Amino acid sequence: MDIRKIVVTLLSIAFVSLLQAQDPEGCLASDCHGAYSLKEFVHPAMEDECASCHESIADNHPAGEGNEFELTAEQPEMCYDCHDENNTKKVLHSPVEDGECTSCHSPHSSDNEYMLLKAKARLCYDCHDSDISEGKFVHKPVKDQECIDCHSPHQSDQEYLLERSMPELCLDCHTDLEDVEDKESVHPPFEDECLACHKPHVSSVKNLLVSRVPVLCFDCHDPEEALPPLDMTVHGPLREKVDCSNCHSPHGTDFEPLLLKNKALLCMSCHNKEIKSKTGRVLASLANKVTKENNVHKPIREEGCTACHDVHGLERELLTDTFPAGNYKAGRVENYKLCFDCHKSGLLTKKETRTATGFRNGTENLHYLHVNREKGRSCINCHDVHGSGQPFLISEEVKFGHWNMPIVFTKTEQGGSCLAGCHEQKSYER
Numbered sequence: 001m002d003i004r005k006i007v008v009t010l011l012s013i014a015f016v017s018l019l020q021a022q023d024p025e026g027c028l029a030s031d032c033h034g035a036y037s038l039k040e041f042v043h044p045a046m047e048d049e050c051a052s053c054h055e056s057i058a059d060n061h062p063a064g065e066g067n068e069f070e071l072t073a074e075q076p077e078m079c080y081d082c083h084d085e086n087n088t089k090k091v092l093h094s095p096v097e098d099g100e101c102t103s104c105h106s107p108h109s110s111d112n113e114y115m116l117l118k119a120k121a122r123l124c125y126d127c128h129d130s131d132i133s134e135g136k137f138v139h140k141p142v143k144d145q146e147c148i149d150c151h152s153p154h155q156s157d158q159e160y161l162l163e164r165s166m167p168e169l170c171l172d173c174h175t176d177l178e179d180v181e182d183k184e185s186v187h188p189p190f191e192d193e194c195l196a197c198h199k200p201h202v203s204s205v206k207n208l209l210v211s212r213v214p215v216l217c218f219d220c221h222d223p224e225e226a227l228p229p230l231d232m233t234v235h236g237p238l239r240e241k242v243d244c245s246n247c248h249s250p251h252g253t254d255f256e257p258l259l260l261k262n263k264a265l266l267c268m269s270c271h272n273k274e275i276k277s278k279t280g281r282v283l284a285s286l287a288n289k290v291t292k293e294n295n296v297h298k299p300i301r302e303e304g305c306t307a308c309h310d311v312h313g314l315e316r317e318l319l320t321d322t323f324p325a326g327n328y329k330a331g332r333v334e335n336y337k338l339c340f341d342c343h344k345s346g347l348l349t350k351k352e353t354r355t356a357t358g359f360r361n362g363t364e365n366l367h368y369l370h371v372n373r374e375k376g377r378s379c380i381n382c383h384d385v386h387g388s389g390q391p392f393l394i395s396e397e398v399k400f401g402h403w404n405m406p407i408v409f410t411k412t413e414q415g416g417s418c419l420a421g422c423h424e425q426k427s428y429e430r
Contacts, residue, residue: 027050040111041110041114043115046109053072054070056068075099075102086155089156092155104117104153119145136203137204142201166193177251180251187251187252197209197216217244235311248260263304295387295393296387297393300386300387320338321337322336323337326378327380327400328376328378330376331374348368351364351365351372360430361429361430366428382398403421407420412427414429414430415430
């Protein structure tokens with residue numbers, strides 16, 4: 001027997017002696033009702049004599065058959081002689097509403113705190129389904145059998161007798177999410193109802209989710225909008241394993257739309273190395289290119305990758321509009337719609353111009369010269385569409401077959417010169 005139990009036993013014996021001294025009828029004599037006083041928690045009413053709750057109605061005690069006493073009042077009125085009747089909230093626990101205090105509490109003594117008939121959740125499971133504690137992922141309060149960490153045992157203004165409204169109740173433990181409501185982008189279920197996504201007791205899915213991602217996400221979000229058709233290009237994180245949380249926070253962030261980081265940094269989390277696309281083309285690392293601030297493509301600098309790419313999937317390489325796949329393509333506007341969302345189409349269609357482009361020799365349009373033909377040079381023959389160490393996003397080298405040909409571009413006040421693997425050094429002057 002441990003020290004605590006020894007102390008409790010000694011105190012109980014002393015308490016019995018005190019009660020018996022106040023109990024001339026011997027109700028708490030050890031051979032009758034004395035066992036009530038030996039438990040760890042004893043009802044204080046017993047200090048005021050048994051007659052405070054029980055009233056004698058016959059003279060044949062203790063020889064009678066149990067009909068010698070009756071309660072001084074029915075419960076819960078008798079309980080409210082000492083305990084405050086404060087059942088004024090919206091939701092009452094059914095035993096409280098029915099006035100059945102003794103369905104949960106012992107009227108005399110108990111080995112459990114609050115005079116409960118059983119310890120912790122075992123009492124709750126007399127009425128509530130105990131299967132909630134059986135599952136792969138179990139909420140810690142359930143595992144610890146601490147139902148009252150979340151639920152009031154008597155009354156509440158919240159549904160399910162919750163101690164507080166959500167998400168405030170959840171944040172009592174999940175303190176890492178306390179500042180989410182102050183973020184720029186907050187997931188609506190977080191603001192309204194944690195149980196829209198999470199189960200409160202047990203789940204077969206990690207993080208107590210109602211169902212696995214992305215099935216859970218598609219309860220609200222249209223899968224046809226989130227996922228491209230099968231014949232279109234699909235973003236790698238969706239193609240390999242559809243998990244929205246690879247890029248989006250389920251609760252809240254400072255980046256729309258619920259992105260884990262700002263757009264450029266988020267993309268660089270994966271695109272900081274060479275990646276082989278579905279078509280076999282190696283997508284070079286973008287990390288160095290987009291960190292050269294003076295020579296980063298303006299849409300990336302101002303809007304991020306989504307200025308040109310659909311983050312879920314659409315055209316080849318997730319482009320939002322048409323752009324040639326290889327180094328050569330017929331020089332027609334419809335093949336370069338992506339570029340002409342920002343650039344003037346005249347740089348492709350006007351042989352002579354003073355306004356459509358700065359890449360001209362006098363009025364001769366040198367973009368037209370390179371691109372406007374049946375086997376026109378694509379933009380990527382000369383430009384790096386993300387970023388470059390040279391002016392005008394001129395690539396430092398261009399891949400031609402199995403060769404990487406260097407490009408040396410020199411900018412002048414009224415033009416420039418270009419020395420590339422495909423031709424000798426040539427100059428132009430506006």
